[in-house]
Amino acid sequence: LDTRRLEDGPHALSVTATDAAGNARAVRRTIRVDNHAPRPVRGVRVLGPAGVRSHNSFDLRWKPPPRQAAPIVRARYRLCRASGSGRCVEGTRPGGTTGIDDLSVPDRGEWRFKTWLEDAAGNSRRSYASEPVTLRFDDRQPVRLSAAIETADGTTAPRATIGFGKRPTVRGSLSAAGRGLPGAPLAVLSRTRGSDRTKRVDTLRTDASGRFRYRTERGPSRTVFFEYGGDDRRRPAGDSVGLAVRAKSSLSVSRRRVENGxxxxxxxxxLGRPVPREGKLLQLEAHYRGSWRTFAVLRSNRRGRWHYGYRFEATTGRVTYPFRxxxxxxxxxxxxVGRSRVVKVVVRGG
Structure with a gap:
């Protein structure tokens, strides 16, 4: 009897046997058919606290697929490194209808877990694997790295806005179990605002108490990262600071005194580089009637240079106009956002 054409679920089967004398006897049975693999599970989650586990044990739960003809007998799973490197590992666990307990990952690091189910009829389909969840394991000692920017008032902050060309100092510490780690190597990396590229710019070491100081280079707005790579006993650690650098432009005027008209x-x-290919947007402002007011909007060229001509036409008396x-x-x-220095023009009207 080929059951592959039957729908999933219970079916009534009747078999009749007849001998040479014409005597017949019928037997009736109920058979259950399941020709399809269990559908994907839903809502896979890891029980317990989020983050990195120091013990290699994970309990997972999920919602089983509905309308399953044959009972679930095992869960199949696949573990792959989050980085995509190395080989993936597959395994099975008996039961698995709503989850599995005490799952171990092959090694330290971050892993992606997927699962799919197998029923009593032997149906299983890897393409029905669940959405991945992340498992993180590292049994090394946790390490704390903190970094902050020194401000003008002697305090520190994780982010700061600084003037063009300034070189603020970052100070921080590296510790484990409340104790500073002396002589530990730290990598310094930088990523310019708006860029996806992070580049290594320097290296340094902590002092005898596990502290460090670093004077940043001049440059644009960026995020500066400090990273400790860890070792066989201690985990990696990192922190970052954000620098917002004010833009700046030079400004000069052809005449400091002029008659109306x-x-x-x-x-x-x-001054800041790189200048956009289309040039940099600028606003010329004059201070009058108690506030700064924009009187012209222009763009520089690709090299950052710009100029603008202006004629005074409505000045009476002697007036000093500040410009920036x-x-x-x-x-x-x-x-x-940045501003240039202020220049003044004295205008004498009629």
């Missing part, structure tokens, strides 16, 4: 030329150069350039923030320019 006269014309001046403002010019300058955006505001450099607004743009996604393509890795600097915070």
């Amino acid at each position: 006269g014309r001046v030329r403002f010019e300058g150069r955006v 350039v505001r450099i607004p923030r743009e996604r393509s320019y890795p600097y915070a």
Whole structure:
């Protein structure tokens, strides 16, 4: 009897035997058919606290698939490193209808776990594997690395806004079980705001008490990372600080004194690099009637240079006008809002 064409579930089977004399006897039985692998489980989760486990033991739970004809007899699973390196490991656990207990990963690190089920009819399909969940195991001693930027008032902060060309100092510490780790190597990395690339820029070591100080280089707005690679006894650790660097432009004016109706030329150069290919957006501002007001919007060229001509037409008496350039923030320019120095023009009207 080929049951592959039957629908999943119970079926009534009747068999009749007849001998040569014409005597017949019928036997009726109920058979259960299941031709399909169990559907994917849902809601896979790890019981217990999140984060890295120091003991290599994980309990997992999930919701079983509905309308299963044959009972579930085992859970199959696959463990792969989150990095994608190395070979994956597969295994089975009896039962597994709603989860498995005391699962171990092959080694330290971060692993992705997927599971699919097998029923009593032997149906199982790897393509029905669950969505992955992450398992993290590391039995080495936890390490704490902290870093912060020194501010002008002597305190520290994880993020700071600084002037163009400044080199703030970062100070921090590396410790395990409350004790500083002396002479530990630290890597210093940097990622410019708006970039996906992180590059190594320096290395340093902690002092005898596990502390360190690092003077940053001049540059654009960026995140600076400090990383400890760990060893056979201690886990890796890291921390980062954020630097927002104010943009800056030079500013000069062709004439400091002019009659009403006269014309001046403002010019300058955006100092921060790299300048966007389309040039940097700038706002020329003048201070009058008690506040700074934008009177011109322009863009520099690719080299950051810019100029703008302006004619005074409505001044009466003798008036001193302060001028400056505001450099607004743009996604393509890795600097915070900045301003130039102030220049003054004395205008004499009628």
